Amino acid sequence: METILGLDYPTLWFLVVGALFSGYGILDGFDLGAGAMHLFIRSDKNRRIALNAVGPVWDGNEVWLVIGGGTLFAGFPIFYATLFSAMYIPFMLFIFFIILRAISIEFRSKEEMKWWRNLWDFTYTLSSGMIAFLLGVVLGNVLQGFPLDEHFEAINPHLTMFLNPYAIIVGFTTLTLMMMHGAIYLSLKTEGKLFDHVVLMLEKCMIAFIIMYTIMSLYTLIFFPHLAERFKEYPVLFILPVLAVLSIANIPRLAKKQKYLSAFIFSSITFSLLLILVAVQLYPSLLIATNNPENTITIYNAAASQKALGIMLTIAAIGTPLVLTYTFIVYKVFWGKVKLDEHSY
Template identity: 70%
Template sequence: METIFGLDYPTLWFLIVGGLFSGYAILDGFDFGAGAWHLFFNKEESRRIALNAVGPVWDGNEVWLVIGGGALFAGFPEMYATLFSSMYVPFMLFLVFIIFRAVSIEFRSKEEMKWWRKSWDIAYSISSIMLPFLLGVVLGNVLQGLPLDKDFHYVGGPFFEFLNPYSLMVGVTTLALMMTHGAIYLLLKTEGRLYAKLTILLRSGIIFFIISFT
């Protein structure tokens, strides 16, 4: 078997795909975490500062997901087909929430009305909570194992079968991890009263993560 840098092709693609998805989880993780805390900020100024902190980078971080999906298709086409067909509903929900999140960030500042900004704030925060949760649910099912036949076709039940206790706990743990990550990122970008509040939120996030992880 041909090798590159002493690695066979499956191993090389595994490292590439793993690196890309890890990069996405790390770099977009603090975006999701920052958004999950958004409704905990009561003042308009605090919410604006939090949005400005992720504003320059949130859309660029999505590139990691696109490249990761392309690398998965190139390196492991059967896994790509099986994963996306068997988890069609979770991935479609993920797509819906990622669109709503992007629209919320862009549209929030278009009008000055309180109800307008409040509506987009809610959409932004809910989307930022659901995205890491859905990623965790998918990861939990992959770690637990999917029911496949000899041709790698999914033979499990409908969407609700994905919501088993193990995958739900992985989803909650993923959310807790990214909320902690987001609080740390915002701490680096803020000062004053908002910094003090984020310190408290960070402690809550760490406790949330420890409880969900254990």
């Protein structure tokens, strides 16, 4: 098996997919979180300011989701097929709410009627919140796994199999994390009374996330001890959950000092650390077969050919800097507080 820097191709592609989804979580996470709290902002002017805070970047942020999904399909087609067929309902809902969210952003300020704007404000909040929640639901199901046959197909999948206590807990943890992330971002983009209101919402979001994260961590340790086996095998890895806890604890400290840019950086670091923890808990598995370990989907039995992975790694090495450069330029151009003009949403 071919290697680069001592890592085989499937492992390298596993890291590439993880990095892309981490980028998506950080970037689209804040605008999903800002959207999920949109209805808690009262006046029409303030809602327009909040909407325009994410207006120039939300569609570019979703590019990371498209690229991440594409790399997952290209690198691990068996896992992609199994996951999407077993989680068909949440993924279809996810796509529906992505479409509804885009429509809400674009249609909201096209008419002056109050009922019209209230309607799209509601759908914008609903769709943003549901996207964040469903992402967590899918992640929760991946972490706990489900029964698979020898052909790596889900056994007796049913409409509500994705709705289980752990998936719901992970879903709400993801939602509160994104809302906290979004509130920090809005604090960087707003001023005056709206800024004061956003700061109050941020305090509530931080409390909600810390509570949900604690519940999720305890539930994982009690009911899914297999997810901690890698840490028992390699004690040095305990530094990762410690760093995650320290990063989370640093966010309210920085927010209290009104260092919102630093808080946003640590919120982003928290996203990355939590996804790194997921990667460590699963590796080399991608989807655990709860009925028979031999049916577990791993990065090796689900990977594309060595030649295909090698070619795609070359493409990724070329394309990733371009995407990062584009993202940097967009955020640099639209940096600063939001000001409404005739081109605003």
